Amino acid sequence: MSTQPTGTETGGSTYRFQDLEAKWGPVWEELGVFTPKDDGSAERRYVLDMFPYPSGDLHMGHAEAFAMGDVVARYWRQRGYDVMHPIGWDSFGLPAENAAIKRNAHPAEWTYANIDTQAASFKRYAISADWSRRLHTSDPEYYRWTQWLFTRFYEKGLAYRKDHPVNWCPKDQTVLANEQVVNGACERCGTPVTKKSLNQWYFKITEYADRLLQDMEQLKGHWPERVLAMQRNWIGRSEGAHVDFVIEAAGERPEHKVTVFTTRPDTLHGATFFVVAADADLASDLVTEAHRAELEAYQEQVKALSEIERQSTEREKTGVFTGRYAVNPLNGEKLPVWAADYVLADYGTGAIMAVPAHDQRDLDFATKFGLPVRAVLDTGEEDPAVTGLATTGEGILVNSGELDGLSKAEGIARAIEMVEAAGTGERTVNFRLRDWLLSRQRFWGTPIPIIHCAECGEVPVPDEHLPVRLPDNLRGEQLAPKGTSPLAAAEEWVNVPCPRCGGPARRDTDTMDTFVDSSWYFLRFVSPQYTEGPFDPEAAARWMPVGQYVGGVEHAILHLLYSRFFTKVVHDLGLVPFTEPFSALLNQGQVLNGGKAMSKSLGNGVDLGEQLDKFGVDAVRLTMVFASPPEDDVDWADVSPSGSGKFLARAWRLAGDVSSGAGADPASGDRALRAVTHRTVADCAELLDSGKFNVVVARLMELVNATRKAIDSGPGAADPAVREAVEATAVILSLFAPYTAEDMWSLLGHEPAVANAGWPAVDPALLVQDTVVAVVQVQGKVRDRLDVPVDITEEALRELALASEPVQRALDGRGLRTVIVRAPKLVNIVPA
């Protein structure tokens, strides 16, 4: 007899996942069961998985993430909500361009071919997506509105250009946002990043720093705490003061006012020198002619460092004297002004007052260059000048004039009052967050809709001329990175008349970072065919915010912060009533193999397609969900897709065994099995609401085991309670294993689709037990178990417990000190 390696057989029928996948895929396709009604007949809910980048076919990571999102979508649908669960592609980006260069092709060819591959895989994977809302960010119909939004940002002053030292990836030949630099290297290719001074486009996300921080209050409890912590960290709010220092005139150089940011104004009297960022214009402005050559040599030296070297905290401090002196506004002391690279040009004001006694970096610098150290806060520790360790704790101010005797906190408050009174400073809040550098010198992205005119300057492309389409005549080598955008080479595309004056003008040749595209796609999904704007505001108000967002924690800062920013701007434009895009966030874990992330270099990759061929879609999906809590990593070496397959076969066989007719009244069925069924349904709902998907599967396995037992050695296959149990199993299983569940539903005599069967009703009467087992402890040790009525009184239970023979034996004649009674479950007797 020939057997399928994965088939299991009983009573003449065999579970073959291949057959089920072939049978039900087309049926669902025809039914279109996953398009929301959007008619107000049910409460709307929006479930969204972070849309994929089309790099080849789907992989194990997609399989996990989308399995999780689909559990939520399918559960909510069973609960009767009108669920929107769309799918699309983040289809602009460098890999397509690199592939095009290599194959002398257009990036669109590679991109759309991969999208087709992934779309087919998603269908096989039975994601309950609404395919009618499908979008691709590289479609002109989409990026038209990315450009439209850019124009709105521009009009509000939230998109601007500036000359600034930027992160430059020498390999990708493009600039990078701060968020895309990881440990001094390009997050995409790992190449050490260098600095380059360029004129680039920025979004003024810093203007929203406070709101991005404040509004996280709404997300608490619904977003993973660590994501909120990372964003908080990234925004980096710090309270302190701006203090003005006057730089004395020196020879040909006039007097100059420089503001510093400090979190420790209480230590103003401890400032012994002053430092400006070496790479800031300020350094060159201040330096005297006598010191200019030295500064310039130093600046060259700084520029030559890679970001990795520059960020090393091991590195010795370097710097040069500028020949100038700053006057301490509090005590009139003259402080030498140095230029150094440990002060950052783009944090605070790019200049600091150095207090070596109470700041380790300043102390290291002072030690290196023989500058004085003066402690002004007595912390009870040894003198930093002697130990080389700056003191940063609490203490009492000394050597600080009228601040003497105050605590650190009092000193900070008083010092701010003093500079404010003197008009030389003010309380302020500073953020670590920098503006978002959005322009890229590459081809395959959204063109920046700006025209540069010699007469009119920057002129936005009028809305009615959008989209600014990418030229389609560039391919292969013409797209090779050369440090300027390949678009610049498309002369007939670049040269256009100025929309304002009609004179000769040139298009901006940079494209947008793909994170711009993905910062609003969740809005486009609410009305993907809308032509009057990026989205229909009414549809957005109906569907948004997203009720459950699912994706990897690698986007904790980048995508999620940018999307929050975009949503706030769109809110300020009056287009949406809400200020946060994602009410709840689930970060699914990674799929590992043998304790490590799958990677080509380790050779431990697992191919999703092979797994699906071998075990079936349902078994792979079930394995992903059952392996661990959703947010934990899944190690493919530790799990058993074949075990999942066995369970599915076991569940499926139940449906074939049911011998009562569809519609049989369960009321007459076996009460014990009914109680298990209803308990399971009730518990699963609670578990799904709290995201414990793995436990739901475990509970479902229990139900299947109980049902098997009922058929084989209980009331038998004809008992209506068995049908009730199997129907509940099919519905719950449909969240994880849609093919198997659908076939069970069909075997039970129902029409498709089980996805719309509705969550089983729970009869509360079946959840209450009339007796429970009460545990009787003596000194915390279990001595007896009593069958008692659930509603037993404390007194009655106490009496029963004390009367128990094993308890009396354990007490051994000792008297009672305390008896704790928690009716009906527990009695703890403490002997005297």
Place this chain on the structure above:
RNA sequence: GCCCCCAUGGCCCAAUUGGCAGAGGCAGGGGACUUAAAAUCCUUGUGGUGUGGGUUCGAGUCCCACUGGGGGCACCA
């Protein structure tokens, strides 16, 4: 260096939020069926919850310290 999370049978993981440590699965042992095997079914768990303290009648759960693992930030003034 700073911050956050985690630690339960050989492994992946539950434990109604302070009340009997073990639900589910994997692996392993035993058995039924079979000429045999596969498949299927039945059956099988002293590890006391990383370590040391503490609170409590009672701690996997709360508090403190430590160890181990994972993650984030890191010249941010």
